[in-house]
Amino acid sequence: MNLARLARLLLLSVALVTGPASAETQLKVYLSSQGQPAVWRKALDQFEARNPGIKVMIELGGATSDLQAQYLNTVMSAKDPSLDVLILDVIRPAQFAAAGWLSPFPEKDLQAYLRPYAEANTVAGKVVALPAFADAMFLYYRKDLLDKYDIPPPKTWEELAIAAQKITDGEHNPNLQGLSFQGKAIEGAVCTFLLPYWSQGKTIVENGKLAFDRDAAIKALALWKGFVDKGVAKRSIAEVATDDTRKEFQAGNVVFAVNWGYAWALFQGEGSAVVGKVGVSRLPALAGGQQSTCLGGWEWGVSAYSKHQDEAKKLAEYLSGPETSKFMAINGSLLPTYPALYTDSEVTKAAPWFADALPVVRTARARPVTPRYNEVSEVIRTTVNAVLAGVATPADGASQIESRLKRILH
Amino acid sequence: MTTSFPLARATGRAKPRRARWSRLLDPGEATLGALLLAPAAILLAVVIGYPVCKLIYTSFLDLSLTSGVPARFAGLANFQQMIEDPVFWQAAWNTILIALITVPGALIVGLALALLANLPFQMRWPARLSLLVPWALPLSFAGLIFAWFFHSEYGVVNDVLQRFGLSGIIWFNSSRLAFAAICLTIIWKTSSFMALIILAGLQTIPRSLYEAADVDGAGLVRKFLLITLPLLKPTIVVALIFRTITALQTFDIPYMMTGGGPGTSTVTLAMYIHQNTVSFLDLGYGSALAVVMFILSMAVTALYLRMIRGSEAVE
Numbered sequence: 055m056n057l058a059r060l061a062r063l064l065l066l067s068v069a070l071v072t073g074p075a076s077a078e079t080q081l082k083v084y085l086s087s088q089g090q091p092a093v094w095r096k097a098l099d100q101f102e103a104r105n106p107g108i109k110v111m112i113e114l115g116g117a118t119s120d121l122q123a124q125y126l127n128t129v130m131s132a133k134d135p136s137l138d139v140l141i142l143d144v145i146r147p148a149q150f151a152a153a154g155w156l157s158p159f160p161e162k163d164l165q166a167y168l169r170p171y172a173e174a175n176t177v178a179g180k181v182v183a184l185p186a187f188a189d190a191m192f193l194y195y196r197k198d199l200l201d202k203y204d205i206p207p208p209k210t211w212e213e214l215a216i217a218a219q220k221i222t223d224g225e226h227n228p229n230l231q232g233l234s235f236q237g238k239a240i241e242g243a244v245c246t247f248l249l250p251y252w253s254q255g256k257t258i259v260e261n262g263k264l265a266f267d268r269d270a271a272i273k274a275l276a277l278w279k280g281f282v283d284k285g286v287a288k289r290s291i292a293e294v295a296t297d298d299t300r301k302e303f304q305a306g307n308v309v310f311a312v313n314w315g316y317a318w319a320l321f322q323g324e325g326s327a328v329v330g331k332v333g334v335s336r337l338p339a340l341a342g343g344q345q346s347t348c349l350g351g352w353e354w355g356v357s358a359y360s361k362h363q364d365e366a367k368k369l370a371e372y373l374s375g376p377e378t379s380k381f382m383a384i385n386g387s388l389l390p391t392y393p394a395l396y397t398d399s400e401v402t403k404a405a406p407w408f409a410d411a412l413p414v415v416r417t418a419r420a421r422p423v424t425p426r427y428n429e430v431s432e433v434i435r436t437t438v439n440a441v442l443a444g445v446a447t448p449a450d451g452a453s454q455i456e457s458r459l460k461r462i463l464h
Numbered sequence: 465m466t467t468s469f470p471l472a473r474a475t476g477r478a479k480p481r482r483a484r485w486s487r488l489l490d491p492g493e494a495t496l497g498a499l500l501l502a503p504a505a506i507l508l509a510v511v512i513g514y515p516v517c518k519l520i521y522t523s524f525l526d527l528s529l530t531s532g533v534p535a536r537f538a539g540l541a542n543f544q545q546m547i548e549d550p551v552f553w554q555a556a557w558n559t560i561l562i563a564l565i566t567v568p569g570a571l572i573v574g575l576a577l578a579l580l581a582n583l584p585f586q587m588r589w590p591a592r593l594s595l596l597v598p599w600a601l602p603l604s605f606a607g608l609i610f611a612w613f614f615h616s617e618y619g620v621v622n623d624v625l626q627r628f629g630l631s632g633i634i635w636f637n638s639s640r641l642a643f644a645a646i647c648l649t650i651i652w653k654t655s656s657f658m659a660l661i662i663l664a665g666l667q668t669i670p671r672s673l674y675e676a677a678d679v680d681g682a683g684l685v686r687k688f689l690l691i692t693l694p695l696l697k698p699t700i701v702v703a704l705i706f707r708t709i710t711a712l713q714t715f716d717i718p719y720m721m722t723g724g725g726p727g728t729s730t731v732t733l734a735m736y737i738h739q740n741t742v743s744f745l746d747l748g749y750g751s752a753l754a755v756v757m758f759i760l761s762m763a764v765t766a767l768y769l770r771m772i773r774g775s776e777a778v779e
Contacts, residue, residue: 124742131529131745152532153745239725290616290634292726425530428743440727443637 079365081110081138086122088316089141089187089352093386097378101369108365118295119143119241123428130155135359138366139373141186143241144174144351144420145427151182152425157356157363158182159370166376167391170349174420182355184374185391187382189350190411190418191245194303194311194321197333199225207335209345211250211277214310214338218286221309233281234299235312237291239439244421244431245348246312247438250274252346252419253339258430259422264463268452275441275448277340282442292443304328312337314350318407319387334407336414349418351391383408389415426462433458516758522751529745542752551728552753555736559757562647562732563711563764569651570707571700574658579692581659582666595663599656607720610649614721636722639729646718646730653717654710658703665699666692698772705768709761733757 083098085091091112098110116122123146129137130153142150150156162181164172171185193214195207199221208214218232236242248258251274256267281287288294294302296313303311304320306327311317321332339345354370356363372378380395382388384404389411395401396412422430437455440446446454526538546552581591598606613620614635622632635641669692677687715734718724724731731739733753741750 120743127742127745149530149745153529154532239723239727290637292637293616293634425532426744428530428745432739432743436725436727439725440729443634443726445637445639445726445729 079108079362081108081362081365081369082113082136083110083139083141083369084113084115084126084137085141086119086352087114087117090382090386090388093382093388094373096385097373097381100381101372105365105368108369110369113137119145126150130357130359133359135357135361137357138360138362139370140355140357142183142353142355144171144189144349144353145241145431147175147183147353147355148177148423149425149427150355151177151180155355155358156182157358157360157367159184159356159367168393168415170415170418170420171351171353171391174349174351174423175353183353184370186352186354186374187379187388188391188415189315189352189389190415191249191312191314191337191348191350192318192334192411192414193337194313194317195333195335196221196309196328196331198331199309200333207333208310208338210341211338212341215281215284215286218309219284222285229307231288231302231308232286233310233312234294234302234308235278235287235291236294236296236299237278237287237439237442238293238295238298239435240295241431241435242296243435243438246278247271247274247434248348248419248421249312249337249346250277250340250343253343255344258459259424259463262424264459266456266459268456271452271455272448273340275438275451278438279441279444279448282444292439315389315411316387319405334410345417347414347418349415349420351389422463424463429462430459433462519751519754519758522747523755525748525751527746527748527751529747535748538748542749545749546752546756551731551736554728555731555733556756558643558729558731559712559714559733559760561643562650562714563708565647566650566654566714567704567708567711569647570654570658571704573651573655574703575662575700577655577659578662578666581663592663595656595659597656598653599660601653603653603716604720606649606653607717610645610652610717611721614645637726639726642722642726642730646721649717649721650711650714654707658707661703661706662696662699665696669695701768701772705765708764708768712757712761712764733760 083094085094091114095112098112102108102110115125123143126137126140126142130150140150147156151158159181162184164175164181164185167185168188171188175181175183175185193207200207200217203217203221203224205217205220208217214233222230222232236246251258251267251270254267254270254273256270257265259265278287278291282289282291299308299311299313300317300320302308303313303317304326318332318334320326321328322330336345337347354374356366356370360366374391376390376392376395379390379392380398380401383390383395383398383401387405389408390396390401393412393416396408402409421427424430433455437446437451440454441448441451523542524537524539525535526541527535577591577595581588581595583591612618614622616622616632616634616636619635621635626632633641635645673691673695674687677691682690713734714732715738718730718732719735719738722730724735734757737750737753737757740746740753744750
């Protein structure tokens with residue numbers, strides 16, 4: 055084989071390999087495994103049908119929000135261009151934007167979305183990501199048991215403790231717990247701390263500065279420890295993660311449970327012991343305080359390292375649009391980020407409880423918005439875990455949170 | 465090029481040529497040795513020297529990917545921060561404690577297992593096979609399996625306790641019990657590695673020594689103390705070096721079992737480095753922590769090497 059022939063062959067093989075790719079853009083979307091990738095796939099199929107030049111692949115990784123963030127941190131700090139569109143927990147856009155990993159949407163107006171999501175995706179006046187779906191923490195309760203003992207859904211944590219004790223005493227079921235919530239050192243434990251802390255009208259960060267109230271923190275930690283000491287929650291609550299709470303409630307072993315919106319659809323699904331027996335309401339307040347809940351939800355960001363910026367932004371706009379939001383509400387029970395959809399007849403037919411969820415999502419509060427959120431979260435969740443395990447007192451815990459947050463948010 | 469090869473000097477034929485070319489081509493034995501070593505030295509410099517230098521350099525930087533500001537030289541600020549950081553002290557203490565407990569633990573269990581596997585009975589292959597299983601299992605799997613074992617509700621450990629009429633324990637609610645559970649798991653996982661190395665050492669001891677001892681009427685204990693143990697010493701030291709360094713780098717097992725909890729009471733140095741670099745993206749502080757771990761590992765290795773040299777001098 056002479057050299058010229060070899061060169062021709064090489065050129066031909068290069069053309070064969072790169073040919074199809076140049077005619078079609080391949081996009082890769084990073085999705086959370088718990089965020090119903092099968093339903094998102096259907097929405098992506100529609101996008102592909104309307105945009106014949108673009109193919110979209112899904113990448114999954116990490117079982118929890120923390121592990122997903124670790125994975126994305128590794129990919130993005132390596133400036134890896136392989137991911138184009140990323141789903142991000144509502145607490146992450148600020149950190150990702152500060153690191154320069156997101157490509158902003160300069161022309162985008164977020165007014166059509168629920169206000170907390172418009173705020174969570176705007177960093178230093180720039181729109182850095184678009185809302186995917188909403189979420190908030192709710193109080194799930196056993197409607198059948200509350201009816202049996204003639205107890206209305208509790209408005210305060212104190213009422214909840216009394217109701218839980220009355221029902222567990224009356225049922226004589228050793229497996230029945232009064233209340234399940236997240237005590238393991240995971241993201242959910244940050245909300246565990248914040249619910250009663252916020253309920254006292256306090257915040258952690260105000261105008262970018264630490265606004266920590268030690269007494270309110272002691273009260274918040276003491277509330278949860280009190281539930282353990284009184285037997286309202288089980289002694290091993292420090293081992294309980296978000297989905298453990300969901301499974302315990304779904305098995306019929308819990309009267310009250312603190313959990314996110316995703317749990318509802320599963321409680322009504324196959325193999326659930328509580329189908330038709332579940333009530334959902336706003337989370338209680340401390341006596342004399344205001345009812346507060348933790349804002350959740352997920353956002354679509356476009357990687358700053360994506361080699362297909364225009365196509366990736368087009369896809370993010372599509373996934374965040376009202377049409378996809380409605381499709382995901384009906385088919386995946388994911389709470390929409392457009393207020394109008396909560397009263398849409400097709401949506402309420404598929405998920406009747408969405409009408410009650412709107413005021414909860416509207417009033418939900420965002421966790422501290424700071425690029426150093428991961429550190430703030432770690433301080434709070436490990437302390438909540440230590441207090442619930444009994445290795446630190448609520449007063450020690452509050453002091454630890456204060457001194458460690460001072461170093462992070464100075 | 466034969467003229468530059470040292471063997472050529474031994475032959476008389478090469479002598480006149482050598483005289484002619486010596487200044488130009490014969491680099492001399494020392495230089496030649498250096499030249500032959502150069503590829504290995506360059507490889508080492510690239511794969512070990514460069515990352516270590518880069519790590520030390522980064523430890524002096526204020527380099528946090530979440531701050532949005534470019535890296536800048538910060539002097540000893542990261543090390544200053546470490547001194548004031550209670551979690552660092554906790555992690556360092558936990559790491560040292562894990563090494564102090566699990567290294568001798570794994571040595572004793574490993575020695576016993578190796579002696580068992582070396583017994584002259586016919587069916588010793590099950591003992592040898594069972595040695596390989598924990599060694600071959602990935603660390604994170606071992607952590608996950610033992611996290612289930614020690615789970616307060618569906619764990620096998622509490623199940624056994626309850627069968628004996630004892631009450632179940634919430635292992636991960638207590639710093640000490642969680643720490644004990646981690647150490648037990650590490651000893652289980654690593655003693656088979658010790659046993660495999662010691663077994664190899666045992667098989668190099670000549671049988672004739674034991675036969676001679678039998679003639680002299682020595683018992684099992686005397687044979688063990690006077691023959692087995694002294695002849696195993698170099699093997700044991702090598703196994704200890706490996707095990708101690710991996711103990712100082714303990715990550716997977718506590719990460720999977722407790723995630724550092726309750727609170728931060730079972731965090732190790734390696735976990736804290738991972739947290740600061742991968743979760744918090746504080747590469748400067750994470751590198752400073754890694755430098756401390758590197759120094760700790762080097763110091764321990766130097767100590768062991770000194771021990772070996774000391775014992776050789778005595779012999």
